Amino acid sequence: GTGPGESLPPLDLPAARTAGCPFDPAPGVERALREEPVTRATLWDGSSCWLVTRHQDVREVLGDPRFSADATRPGFPFLSAGGRELIATKPTLLRMDDPEHARLRRMLTADFMVKKMEAMRPEVQRLTDELLDRMTEGRTSADLVAEFALPLPSLVICLLLGVPYEDHEFFQERSSILLSLRSTREEVRAAQDELLEYLVRLAESKRQRPDDAIISRLISRGELNSSEVATMGRLLLIAGHETTANMTALSTLALLRNPDQLARLRDDPSLIKGAVEELLRYLTIVHNGLPRIATKDVRVGGVTIRAGEGVVCTLNTANRDEDTFPGAGGLDVGRDARRHVAFGFGVHQCLGQPLARVELQIALETLLRRLPGLRLDIPFEDVPFRHDMGIYGVHALPVAW
Ligand code: HEM
Numbered sequence: 001g002t003g004p005g006e007s008l009p010p011l012d013l014p015a016a017r018t019a020g021c022p023f024d025p026a027p028g029v030e031r032a033l034r035e036e037p038v039t040r041a042t043l044w045d046g047s048s049c050w051l052v053t054r055h056q057d058v059r060e061v062l063g064d065p066r067f068s069a070d071a072t073r074p075g076f077p078f079l080s081a082g083g084r085e086l087i088a089t090k091p092t093l094l095r096m097d098d099p100e101h102a103r104l105r106r107m108l109t110a111d112f113m114v115k116k117m118e119a120m121r122p123e124v125q126r127l128t129d130e131l132l133d134r135m136t137e138g139r140t141s142a143d144l145v146a147e148f149a150l151p152l153p154s155l156v157i158c159l160l161l162g163v164p165y166e167d168h169e170f171f172q173e174r175s176s177i178l179l180s181l182r183s184t185r186e187e188v189r190a191a192q193d194e195l196l197e198y199l200v201r202l203a204e205s206k207r208q209r210p211d212d213a214i215i216s217r218l219i220s221r222g223e224l225n226s227s228e229v230a231t232m233g234r235l236l237l238i239a240g241h242e243t244t245a246n247m248t249a250l251s252t253l254a255l256l257r258n259p260d261q262l263a264r265l266r267d268d269p270s271l272i273k274g275a276v277e278e279l280l281r282y283l284t285i286v287h288n289g290l291p292r293i294a295t296k297d298v299r300v301g302g303v304t305i306r307a308g309e310g311v312v313c314t315l316n317t318a319n320r321d322e323d324t325f326p327g328a329g330g331l332d333v334g335r336d337a338r339r340h341v342a343f344g345f346g347v348h349q350c351l352g353q354p355l356a357r358v359e360l361q362i363a364l365e366t367l368l369r370r371l372p373g374l375r376l377d378i379p380f381e382d383v384p385f386r387h388d389m390g391i392y393g394v395h396a397l398p399v400a401w
Pocket residue numbers: 069093094095105157235236237239240241243244247285286290291341342343344345347348349350351352353355356
């Protein structure tokens with residue numbers, strides 16, 4: 001077609017980062033941002049949707065109740081087969097609209113509020129130091145993902161939820177199947193069933209022997225059955241460790257590749273809070289965008305999106321929009337990046353962001369302070385980036401010090 005938003009050929013989603021810098025959005029979505037910020041796209045299953053790429057337009061869509069996050073609506077745009085399976089069978093608050101969404105989210109707001117998470121600092125610092133003690137004892141190299149970036153948020157979310165950390169291999173394996181863009185429906189269904197069975201059993205045992213962690217407190221409210229508690233627990237368990245883990249490793253790599261920025265941060269640790277916001281903006285690990293569906297005809301960026309049409313909002317292009325972030329393609333730890341949308345925008349904006357901030361600030365500040373000679377231990381070209389996963393990052397990060 002040649003109507004508004006239809007002059008570029010439809011872009012295939014998820015867009016591939018083939019050549020170019022692995023920290024930058026895929027070339028296809030960057031081109032859309034420059035040339036046709038609201039454009040047509042084709043999903044992996046052959047269905048069509050709109051792609052919304054600019055900062056202002058992304059905030060408009062995510063803040064507008066005429067766009068629904070309810071994944072049970074016909075025509076909802078799924079970014080992978082696994083994603084469709086995961087959501088279609090057991091929807092969580094992430095893919096519901098108000099008032100159900102608000103009702104479920106309210107049960108968790110007190111647990112993740114800023115004050116409560118700030119009070120976790122001493123505990124997060126202790127776990128961080130313990131992991132670094134263990135990683136560095138008698139050694140000069142390690143995989144930063146396996147020994148630091150993944151265990152830290154995993155230990156913290158287990159503590160908050162009341163899930164035994166001894167079981168981490170079991171739930172980390174299941175969660176990586178659920179987040180892989182390559183998993184088949186069958187694989188996703190099996191992983192999902194096993195994870196939910198595990199969490200239902202855990203919920204039942206908390207009914208017998210309550211503690212004061214989140215899963216127990218959800219049960220004692222008396223509003224949810226064990227299966228609903230398990231579904232909520234699954235969302236928090238997966239969101240709570242995969243995201244921060246990948247941000248920690250990818251941020252470390254980005255700083256090692258930008259030695260001037262790394263030096264600024266080492267010289268002035270008071271920059272850490274702003275640096276974490278800038279890294280969230282620059283890296284935008286929720287890299288395939290957020291799916292929504294229009295429930296009314298809505299004009300966005302000069303294009304009319306019709307009721308029933310799917311929309312994908314690419315957060316990584318929004319965070320590289322020059323109109324909002326001049327010099328957006330560069331990492332600048334002194335920048336005021338607070339308007340970034342790495343945590344989304346609107347009613348679904350990340351519930352765990354106060355926790356993610358505390359973890360990232362402590363993990364990065366401590367890592368840089370304790371390991372002044374930190375360096376990459378393999379050629380940059382050999383770093384295994386997570387092109388195959390819904391959450392971007394690296395599968396492993398061999399470092400030396
Ligand atoms: C929602 C990103 C860490 C729990 C979201 C959304 C994004 C996001 C983009 C919005 C999804 C949408 O609107 O469709 C991130 C990033 C993180 C992070 C980049 C780390 C750097 C966490 C942590 C938790 C968490 C540590 C803790 C348990 C949640 C939950 C939602 C959510 C429960 C759903 C909120 C709702 O639908 O109302 N996150 N997240 N996230 N996040 Fe995070």
